[in-house]
Each structure stands twice: as C-alpha cells, then as structure tokens.
Amino acid sequence: MNNFQYSRASDVADAIRLLAADPGAKLIAGGTNLIDLMKENVERPSRLIDISRLPLRDIEETADGGLRIGALVPNSDLAYHPLIEQRYPLLASAILAGASAQLRNMASVGGNLMQRTRCAYFYDTTTPCNKRSPGTGCSARDGLNRNHAILGTSTSCIATNPSDMSVALAALGALVHIAGRTGERTVALTDFHRLPDDKPHLDTNLGSGEIITAIELPPQGFARNYSYLKIRDRLSYAFALVSVAAAIELEGNAISEARLALGGVAHKPWRSPEAEAALRGQAATPDHFGRAADLLLQGATARSHNGFKIELARRAVVRALIQATNATPQSQAHKKIA
C-alpha cells in the first residue's frame, strides 16, 4: 500500500473540485474494491476523496414512473428496498447473488458499477497486464484464463467485468447520471462500460474528473417474468463463471418484450438487440430460447481454458428464460439451482 492523502468531500461539487486538483486522486465510497486493490499495490492513489457521506442515498420516484437511485445507496439497502423488491425484483436478485452480506452492506451503487476485473494477473503487480500497466502485454491470453471473456475481447485484454448488479441494470435499460466540471450528463448503462479494444486500462466511459451521482431505472420493471441465474464454482460467494439476467413480458404464451444480459463473459454486461428481437412475438419455448441464446453468443471465442463458458452460457440462458416464463425466478437464498 502506498502513502496517500485523505480528503472528505463536502458536496458533489467539492468532490469534483478535489478530483480536478489532483490527477492521482480517487473517490472512495464503500472501499470494498478500492482498498483491496490498494493493498495489492494495483491502485496507488495519491489522494482518497471520501464521498461516503455525501447525500446521495435517496431512492425516489421519477416523473415518468421510474426510480432514481443515489450513487451511495448501499447494495443491501437497494436489494431490500420495497420499491425494488416489488417493481424491479431482477435487480434485487442480481445484487443478492453477489459478494456476501457484509460486503453488500458496505458496497455502494457507484462503487459496484466501477469495480474492476478479478483477472488474477491484474491483481499481481509482478506479471504483465495491459489493463494495469498499458503496453506490458496480456498474461491471461495464454495463461490461466478459465474465468475470462468469450465475447468482445481484444488482443490487448480478455478480462471480464465482475459486477452482478450491472448485468441486471443492463437488462433493465438503466441510465447512469454523471456529474463533472462541465455539468451533468446521462449515459445508458450499456454504454457506460467499455469493451477493452486497445485501451483496456479504461473500464468505463466515465471521464477522469467525473462522479456518478445516481442511476435511473425506467418504468418497465419486468416484475413478473424474470430471473437472475448465476453459475459459479461454489453455490455462494464466488464471482460468476456465467450469469444471465432474463426479463420478459408475456401475453399468453407469446413474448411481447424481452431483455437478456450476460455477466462473466465480457468486459461489460453483454446484450444483443438481435437476440432480444428474435424473442419478441415468439412463443415462450425452449427452442426459441435456444435460438436467442445462439444469437446472444454469436461471435463467442474461447482461449485455452474458457471454452466451456460458451455452452454453459447457452444453457444458462435457456434455463433463465424458462424460469422467467414460469415466474419461478432463481432464488438467491436456496442452496440450489432451480
């Protein structure tokens, strides 16, 4: 861990000012990812700007019937908030599929969106890694890459984004509210995270002096037919090998609207307009689900150890869609995949 300065931001504008004043500064919210990375010397901020006490903890209804969620709402509070449980249970489920109760109590919405990859080489400062030290190479390409991406990879980086929450947010069509020196802006969650291309050191499109202030959920919550299915190496407390956020609207047995997002397979939550379009207007049958899964996984490529993810993802998509159709979403409390 390096030596750093510490400032507590008095308001959002102050945080932005502090960020601008020190290019080596980092925001800290729950600290559950940043402190870990500092202990490993992966992150070496010159200054920590503590935003944990800023008044960004509200969950309020928006004019169009959606919800606006402050960036500092703890993951647990969000998952157990009555409005989320009732109207966006997919989001609640995805959050509860992640980490542990203790971590979720500390973790913030903004920090969750910004959490960095779990690629082992990224964490080990003695090994080459383009994400950590641009230009040094990617150790995972020909190394231990069982957990790595199968979609949207580049020759520079094959890391995955580890967030569960983001996968649900991507499926729900959430927006990210951002504040910076030049004012506020909003981006779609699906445009918030980046693919690695030749700049894998950039995880997101957040500018260097910017801060996430809130996320916004559109009115449509898919509260009846949804499922978040996370497949991992043990039944709890492990990052996804593959996860699926599935949300559909049914009219009888016909799908009128469909959302599918994959986690654990790419540098960002993975959605495909083709896959979702292929479901719309179709009967909710395993065959159609399989076709959508194939479209979603189009272009998937494997490295030495992660080839299994392609078939696993396909099967998980089908399973999650069946769970969604039957209105029997995957429970995050049962010791069992339904």
Place this chain on the structure above:
Amino acid sequence: MNAYVGTPTSRVDGRAKVTGAAKYAGEFTAEGLVHGFVVEATIPRGRIVRLDTGEALKVAGVLDVLTHTNRPSLADKDEAWKDEVAPEGSPFRPLYDDLIRFNGQPIALVVAEEWETAKFAATLVRIDYEQDGFATDLEAERGSAREMDKPHEPRGDAKAALAAAPLRHEADYLIPTEHHNPMELYATTTVWESDGKLTVYDKTQGVQNVQKFLCGVFDKKPEEIRVLSPYVGGAFGSGLRPQYQVVLATLAALALKRSVRVVLTRQQMYGLGYRPMTIEHVALGARPDGTLDAVSHEAIAVTSRYEDFSRNDTGWAEQLYKSPNSHFSHKLVDLDVSTPCDMRAPGAATGVLALECAMDELAVALKLDPIELRLKCYSDRDQSEDLPYTSKQLRECYARGAEAFGWARRAPAPRSMRDGKELIGWGMATGVWEALQMPVAVRIVLTANGHAEVSCAASDIGTGTYTIVAQVAADALGLPIENISVRLADSTLPQAPVEGGSWMAASSAHAVLGAAEDIRQELARLAKAMPGSPLANLDAADVTLVDGMIASDGKDGAAVSIADVMRHSKLERIEKEKLNQFTEDKSHARNTHSAVFAEVKVDEELGVIRVTRVVSAVAAGRILNTKTGRSQIMGSVVWGIGMALHEETMMDHRFGRIMNANIAEYHIPVNADIHDIDVIFVDEPDSRINRMGIKGLGEIGIVGVPAAIANAVYHATGKRIRRFPITLDKLLD
C-alpha cells in the same frame, strides 16, 4: 468413574474464544512493540544482485530493514535448522543468503513503529535479480521423478499378476496442490524481556519444537527463549514445523533489542507449506468374483529442491484389501517451490482418494456393488507386516453407514436416479488412518480447595485438547470439571511433541491418567495415615477419587474428603509430574477406519454439483468427547467436500507464481455448499492399543470423503473425473 469421558462436554475454552478473551500469537503486546513486514521474492529461482533499502529507510517511523547482508548471525549448519519433524534435506533459512529458491520467499523484513508504515516501506525496497531457469510444473517434469523410500515392500509379483488378471483397472488420478488456509494468519510476537531473554508468542502446533529450533538457529541457551502458543486458530499441519515468521520476528528482536511482531498476510501464507500436487497411478487386477490378484500404487509428488517431503500415499491398500501381489512406489519431482508439508491426513487424503476411486471403477467393471467388492477384499490383517489389528470395526462402519444412508435403495446403473433436473448419485468410499501415540508428560497440582491445575506443553490447535485433558483429569481426580484448569502450549511446561498425526488425544489422556494416579497414591497414603481413618486398613490400590472424596472401592462406603486429608496433612498442594511412555507392541497394527457415503445432485444441463448428504461412520476406539469429536468429523467432511469439488492452488508455470493466493479465488466450501452431514461413531472397544482404548480422530474424518463424492458424481452422471477438483466445466459435454 466416567462422569465426563465419553460425554458431549462443551469446550472448556469455548467462552474465552467467543468472547475474545483467548489471545492468539499476533494479539500479544509489549511495551515498545514494533512491527515487521515481509518483502518477498517475485521470481522462483535466481539470485539477488542488488537490494536497495535506501528509500524504505527514509520513511519516517522505519527502524530498520533486515536482509541477508545486515542481519544478526544465524546458524550455518543444517542440523540447527532441522526441527523435530523436518524431512531429509537442507531446511530453508530465511534472510540467510542471496539465493532465491521459490516465489514468495522472504528476502527482507522492514521494521517500523507502525505496521502500516512497515507495509508501505516494504513497497519501496528495490530488488534486482539474476533469474535462473526454473520449473514448477509437475506434469511437465514428470519424467524427472526420482524414487523415494519404499514405505511398503512389494509382495509377490504384481506386474505378472496384473498382466494375467482377468480384469484390470488402471488409471492416473491427479490431485492439485492445496493450501491449508487456517483462519488465523501466521504470526509471531517476540517479546524482548528486560533481562534480554525472549518470550515468543507463536502460531505453532509445537512450542517445544519451536523453542529448540530457535535455540539452535540463534545459538541460545534453553532458558533464554520461552515459546507460547496458548490458542491456535487452526493449523491443520501447516504449523507442525516452525514457520519463517518466527525466525524473522526473533531476528528483528535481537537486532533491535525490542519486542517485534510479524504477521504474515494471507497471500504470504501461500509461500509456506502445502499439500503437494500428486499424480497417483493405481492398477488393480481382479478375478470375476471380485477378489484381488494384484494392487499397484505409484505416486509422483512435488517437493522443493532443498528438502524431500513425502508421506505414505501408496501403502493403504495393504491395510484395506487382500491381495497376494502388491507393488508400491513413491517418486518425487524437485521443483522451484517451497517444501510441501503435512496437511490433514497427509498421504492418506490423496492416496486413498485415488485408491477408492479405483476400487469404485473396478466395482463398475465387475458389476459388483461397491460395498460388496470391499467386503470381498476385506483384510483382517495389515498385509505389509502380516499383523492383526488391535481392533478393526470397518465391517461395522460399512453396515452402520449403509443403513443410515439407505444404501440398499441405490439403483446401481449410472444416471439411473434423478430428482427433476438433477441427476442423483450415491457413492461410497473407505477411510483409513493411523492410530499413533507419543510420549507426553503432564503435571497436576492439586490444591487443598479442591482445584487442580493440569499442565502440559502440548498445543490445542482447535481440536479440543483443553477439553479432553480437563475431562480425563476431572474423572481421574474425582472433581467437577469446573475445578480443573488446564494450561497448555508453553515450552516451560512438561514435555510434549508437536500436535499432529492424531496422536495427541491418546498421548495426553494417558499422561493425565499417569499423573493423576500418582496424586491418588499420595492421597491414599496420607488418608491412611490420618488418625482414626476409615481407610486405615485399605491398600492404595483399593481407593478411588470420586466427588472430592478418597473412597473405598469396596461396599463399606468408607471415604474421607480430599480437603480433610490435605488439611490434616498440612498440605496446601500436591504436585505430581509424570512422563507417560507407551510400551512398544509390534504384534499388532493400529488404525482407525471409516466408511463414507455421499449423495450428490448434479444439474444435468449446467453441471452444478451439490453434496446433499454425507454419512460418515467412524471406528476410532474410544471417543473421549462426542461433541468435539463429532465436530472434528464434520469439519473433515466439509474439507473433503472442498477437496472433491473446490480446492486448487493455481500456478502460472511461466512465472512460477501462485495466481489465486487469496481466499476469494482459492475456493473452499461455503455454507451454501453444505447440507446434511451425519456422523456415526461405531463402537470399537480396544483393550490392546492403550489403557483407555483411544485412537484419535483428527485426521480419519477427511480420508475417503473426496472419493465418496467423486464416486457419487460418476454414479450420477456416468462421467469419471480423475483430475481434481471436480468443477462443473469437467461435467459439461
């Protein structure tokens, strides 16, 4: 009188542990305590050509950076570095010279007023290496394996018998490197006493082992170093040998003449010992009726380049399965890694895993029920020495375990049982371990107020030694357990070996009996001498200590209270210390056994495996405490589930580095992975092994569990996974 022995007595140290009153090595403090942080090598093999500590030393609060160039003197002979359980070879010496022998090797210790300062300054130490070629991959280096000691002599001609056998099963089973990951981090607090003596609080399984080791390494007299380890937050074998942090903390204390604490990080603990990756090759030759003609078991395991660590992986079939021909071989491959060490049931956990999977495969080939096959081959003798057992209730384990599990309802064909989307598999395996016993001394001080203090240098690594010592003492002295206080794990206390090998229960219990017996004799003598004593005509042999009384064994009901006797004799205390030695008896083999039954449910499409039921039926002589004993077995079963499905230390052989050196990525089971665990203790009276019939329970519980699960996975899916752990990707087509 057995008021406590054999009962589910709660841990006598339980309250101290849950309230935080129990102190661990890294929690002791001293005036002026300073902190050391370890700088590790980042290459697996080579030489330090430059070690620049200038920047680190400039940090305010940094007191010193110790390296091989500026450290106080350390012993230069291997003998001094060999602890009680060191394997053959030349033990690792931290900060000794410029050679790098493994990735993660400690090469400097930054000492600072604050731990955080030391940790920060450690990042400023600059090291240049001259890197040499290295190898860390067992499978790639398999060809360079060299034969080790042969633990068991061959019998007959296994090769010819295998070639001629009507039915053969032969396969490699691959078990990865595993790390212990005890909850407590490795830590030492070395206190610099005002007279220059050292009090060392260390996380260890043997304080006297560490004490002798430190005296050798630092050329100290025994009275100059005292080592304590009153509580240990798990060790599982990793604390049998002194670990490098105890050398570094003590080195720094000597250099600075101050008290120093060194706590390793979780990551750094992956530079200590581990269960070595092993390739187990098992070949079985059988007749159609299920009797064996030949057993061949060969193991190839990792060791370091400087020490030969090996355990008995291959000999267990000699104990379990009758075969006229057998062959065993153990080979080692020297790699640029630290030396492996014992981990719960070393050798058996791995070797029996392979053997029991092989037996399952043979049962499938023979179309025999797996239990039936084992009963057909059942050996009433240890074939390697041709000896009977002091006791062996393994048949009863099979019967009781099968009954509790409902084995009779098993449909033999793979993939023939299911529950919705899940395939159900039922598998079983045998477990076997040794029943060892060692010389241990105990001191008992009985005071006139009816309290007794029982003390011994043995450690309690969480297994429950405090509790069973208290139970045995309470029964032997006829006192309520609340009146017994137990002191353990101080090198100045009566002699004990390291706590390992499952030998401490039998060894410490008999030492307590011995010392208590002397107390009883003394009390009987004093009681007889009392004027008008009702026991005047009785022999010492005819009285028992019970309920605070010295009582006649006869029907006369004659008794006097211990308090009266002591008061009358003007004695405040009676103190007896006794070393218990077991008489060597080579006429019988001594083992514990188990039969493990597992149910798995495997999601047919997704490959997700759940171990929904485990029944472990254990025969291990007298169970001193059914509560702590059951906990031992349950914990072992959980670990066995991890061994089957989760645990794997992953190394990138291009860098010779462990890439999952943390407990987020090194997976062990979590609560969601654990379902029903049923522990059955099978009655196993054993009057031959020792007076109380104790065999020990620490290790038997894990042996057989991973094989039972692997066999269940085969039964569920029809897929035989021989490369552990069985992760879901291995089950996807």
